[in-house]
């Protein structure tokens with residue numbers, strides 16, 4: 001469901017593989033603790049809030 005992808009080039013998160021910077025987003029691999037993942041979650045929530053408007 002929530003497969004957020006991360007661009008290794010610019011570090012941006014998104015749901016589409018293609019990134020604005022031209023890079024290809026891939027699923028981040030945080031098997032353990034990852035602070036970045038937390039931020040991704042936060043960002044996604046924020047984005048969803050924007051969409052509703």
Ligand SMILES: [Zn+2]
Pocket residue numbers: 007008009010011012019020021022023
């Ligand atoms: Zn990128």
